[in-house]
Amino acid sequence: MVTSLVLVALFPTKAQQNIQFSQYIFNSLSVNPAYAGYKEQWFAQMALRSQWTGLDGAPRTGQISIDGVADPTKKNIGLGLQFSSDKLGAQSANSIYANYAYRLRLDDEDTQRLSFGIGLGLAQYGLDGNKLRPTEQGDNELPTGKISSLIPDARFGIHYTSPKWYLGLSVMDMFSGDKNNGIFRGDAGTAQNLKRKRHFYLIAGTLLDLSEDTKLRPSILLKEDFKGPTSLDLSTMVIFGNKFWLGGSYRTGLTLWEKDFNKGQSLSQLNSVSAITQFYVSERFRLGYSYDYIVSKLSSIQNGTHEITIGLTFPQKGRRLLSPRYF
Known part of the structure; x- marks a missing residue:
């Protein structure tokens, strides 16, 4: 099973979506660097995701991030730091990004901001050939031991926020657009392995x-790499008294146009449905949990996906916590 999971990433004609979190709605820094500083106070979050539990070699993802404003008076500069670790069978990926956002004030009341953000970082990709169990020996495309490579990367985003709605566009893996840019080089048979492609997010x-103390927060996340399936997340959260969030999400594939990977095939677009909750233990500390139920044929060989987030706000000395940030 480990071999089959990893081989999905070994074919150069297909691309793999970046790591994903069902609870991106609580902290969008993972998909848009222009989000840095949105909460206008320093905020740290840890996210742990165990995907397809019960399946040998299934993805395991962890991420730690912190962001805030560097100039607490004008609040024009957002800064963020993000660490990520991801494992899929014999494949591993670790990355670190430093994010900078310039936040334009659009009205006198300071209720609307337009942010331009950039993230610079390094990603280390590895493949452990010892964990691969091919059905036929002597395949030169598979490494006999561990191989890894350190690759620079950049991301760019635009993010608009107002009290009632938000919109963000971003591009990730900006240095990965060259079709000859294989992650592993210098090893026979590995130059085309685990190729990355640029990813675009909306x-x-x-x-x-809904009432004086109840709010509804619908949202969407569209992911596109122009090689693999287009992915769409539709989410809705109900917020009770600014302390308890409860809702769900539906993830599916879209066919916006005919792509090479799908020609001559009839692949299911079904993916998963999620139950999501978040609770503010205090004004500074919050907990989130989500469970993804797979609705494709994969559901019969795994036990769902669990995701936990922990968030902590650091208010500036001598300043009160700001009103809740819903986006």
């Missing part, structure tokens, strides 16, 4: 008042 959402 995020958007709004906030609706």
